[in-house]
Amino acid sequence: xxxxxVYPLFDxxxxxxxxxKVWDSNGQEYLDFYGGHAxxxxxxxxxxxxxMMTHQLNTLGFYSNSVQNPxxxxxxxxxxxxxxxxxxxxxxxxxxxxxxxxxxxLASFYNGRTRILSAEKAFHGRTSLAVEVTNNPKIIxxxxxxxxxxxxxxxxxxxxxxxxxxxDVCACIxxxxxxxxxxxxxxxxxxxxxxxxxxxxxxxxxxxxxxxGYGRSGRFFAHQHLxxxxxxxxxxxxxxxxxxxxxxxxxxxxxxxxxxxxxxFGGNHLACTAALAxxxxxxxxxxxxxxxxxxxxxxxxxxxxxxxxxxxxRGRGLMIGIELDVPYKEIRNRLVHEQHCFTGCSGTNVxxxxxxxxxxxxxxxxxxxxxxxxxxx
Numbered sequence: 007x008x009x010x011x012v013y014p015l016f017d018x019x020x021x022x023x024x025x026x027k028v029w030d031s032n033g034q035e036y037l038d039f040y041g042g043h044a045x046x047x048x049x050x051x052x053x054x055x056x057x058m059m060t061h062q063l064n065t066l067g068f069y070s071n072s073v074q075n076p077x078x079x080x081x082x083x084x085x086x087x088x089x090x091x092x093x094x095x096x097x098x099x100x101x102x103x104x105x106x107x108x109x110x111x112l113a114s115f116y117n118g119r120t121r122i123l124s125a126e127k128a129f130h131g132r133t134s135l136a137v138e139v140t141n142n143p144k145i146i147x148x149x150x151x152x153x154x155x156x157x158x159x160x161x162x163x164x165x166x167x168x169x170x171x172x173x174d175v176c177a178c179i180x181x182x183x184x185x186x187x188x189x190x191x192x193x194x195x196x197x198x199x200x201x202x203x204x205x206x207x208x209x210x211x212x213x214x215x216x217x218x219g220y221g222r223s224g225r226f227f228a229h230q231h232l233x234x235x236x237x238x239x240x241x242x243x244x245x246x247x248x249x250x251x252x253x254x255x256x257x258x259x260x261x262x263x264x265x266x267x268x269x270x271f272g273g274n275h276l277a278c279t280a281a282l283a284x285x286x287x288x289x290x291x292x293x294x295x296x297x298x299x300x301x302x303x304x305x306x307x308x309x310x311x312x313x314x315x316x317x318x319x320r321g322r323g324l325m326i327g328i329e330l331d332v333p334y335k336e337i338r339n340r341l342v343h344e345q346h347c348f349t350g351c352s353g354t355n356v357x358x359x360x361x362x363x364x365x366x367x368x369x370x371x372x373x374x375x376x377x378x379x380x381x382x383x
Contacts, residue, residue, distance in 0.1 A: 016342055023050025026365050028348070037347040039373050044185070044217045044325070044360040047244030048287040052364075055247055055283040062279040071269065077278035084285050089226045089255070091239070095262070097254040098273030102216035102242035103131025105252040108267055109238045110135050110177055113210035116260060119176035123169055125160040127187030130179060130214055139179055141187075160184070161196040170203045177210040177238075182228035183218040185360075188352040189320050189327025194232040201234045212238045216252070217325070220244035221288055221363055224298025224323035231322065244363075249280035293363040297323040304359070304370040311374055313381045326359040327352060328377075337380055345376035 020036075022029040026049060028036050038046070048055060069075070078098060086092030099105055110122060124130070124139040131137060138150050141157050158165045169175060178200060184190040204211040213236040218228035220241060225231055227239060237259070242252035252272075271277075288294060301323040308319045308328065315337070318329040330337060334351045341347045350358035361369070 018342070025049040025052075026362050026369050034346060036342075037369065037372060037376065039359050039361040039365075040348045040350045041360045041362050042248070043243065043350070044222060045243045045246075045248055046362045047220055047222075048247050048284055048291075048293065049362045049364040052247070052283075052287055054287055055280070058279050058283040058286075059249075059276065062276055066275050068271075068274045068276065071273065075273065075275060075278065077275055077282065078273045081273075081278050081281050081285075084282065085253070085255075088285055088289065090230070091255050093258055094239075094255045095258075095260075097256060097267055097269075098277070099252050099254070099269050100250050100271050100277075101131070101252050102214075102240065103133040103136040104269075104272075105216065105240035105242055105254050106130045106136040106139070106179065106212070106214060107133050108254050109212045109240050110139070110179065112238065112254070112256065112260060112267065113177035113212065115263070115266060116210060117176060117208050119174055119209075120154055121175050122155050123166060123175055123178045124155050124157055125180060125184070125187075126157050127160070127184055127190060128157070128179070128181060129184070129186035130181075131216075160187075160190055161193045163196050163199045166200055167203055170207050170209055173207055175207065175209045177212050178204060179212040179214055181214045181216075181218060182232060183223065183322060183325050185217040185325070185358065186352055188329070188356045189325065189358060191320065191322065192229075192232065197229065197232045197234045201236075204237070210238060211236045212240065214240050216240055216242040217360070218322075220284075221294035221297050222323055222325050222360070224294065224301055226294060228322065228325075245284060246277060246280040247284050249277055251277040251281060288363070291364065296365075297363045300324065300365055300367055300370055301326065303367050304373070307370060307374055311378060313378060315381055321359075324359070324361055324363060324365065328357040328359070330355045330357065340380045340383075341376060345379055347373060347376045 019031040020028045021031050028038050082096040128141045130139045134150050139155050182192045213229045215227050237257045239255040245251050315330045315332050317331050320327050352358045
């Protein structure tokens with residue numbers, strides 16, 4: 007049997023990691039400025055994380071959600087304090103798509119409506135409803151195309167207002183920094199007006215913080231730069247530093263109903279231990295503050311470098327897009343094969359930088375030197 011190939015793969019097998027570096031099967035070192043799709047938050051193989059996970063695995067790896075798991079309550083309390091949402095409640099699942107799926111279900115249970123507003127170029131996942139609010143027809147199967155969703159231009163409040171005032175909108179779902187969409191930023195005035203409209207029309211506001219959250223933007227959540235509190239916040243990726251995990255932060259106005267939501271693996275003992283270890287390191291090593299400081303430094307140095315083919319540099323914290331006047335593919339491939347540096351991409355011409363939150367200014371300088379070597383060749 008062979009694998010069902012769904013990605014074009016680099017001919018590289020990564021076998022080891024430490025901090026912001028990874029090594030392949032031939033012993034070649036790479037600078038990791040992608041963090042495995044923003045998953046690696048505290049760095050590869052952090053010793054505290056490894057110690058906690060090893061201890062938990064030696065104690066109990068899994069038991070079902072039919073019994074109490076004190077680690078879940080510990081995580082809820084810690085996450086509430088770290089994020090400023092200690093009055094919300096936490097529902098734990100396994101992936102970003104699953105978190106968004108449950109957020110939209112909960113919104114529909116809340117107001118009984120079926121229509122959702124999503125932004126053009128949005129990406130929210132690949133499960134049935136999550137893929138329907140993802141603005142990419144190539145990945146929406148016919149069975150998922152159920153006409154629940156209206157796509158609207160990002161930051162065009164008049165377009166969103168016209169739809170919300172029809173009073174049939176269940177929820178608005180927003181990435182405050184679009185990742186797959188090209189590191190596109192939500193404007194504060196837009197989100198604040200959207201919050202007001204949702205309140206006026208009993209519409210649920212969902213902020214998808216799966217990629218831009220968990221400290222990456224230089225605040226715990228990206229929407230906190232914009233002065234808004236959503237009704238539902240979805241988190242994943244960096245929450246577990248590589249262990250599959252996600253969560254849904256739920257405002258007090260939602261009533262918990264037994265059996266309405268459920269999960270087999272969500273919030274299991276290993277997952278909660280991973281998330282607790284991540285919070286330990288984020289707090290003890292001040293990684294949210296580091297993301298803000300190093301992110302500002304990296305963007306400033308990139309702009310000062312005035313590199314050829316670079317037409318724009320945008321982002322917040324350690325979520326940065328470098329827009330090029332040439333397709334990203336050749337540049338990204340040369341970064342990997344010639345300069346031994348991993349980056350991501352968005353669209354056809356944006357390099358997407360999502361390094362671990364422990365990245366240093368020296369790492370930033372190293373990356374710029376490698377990028378300069380490629381773009382000046």
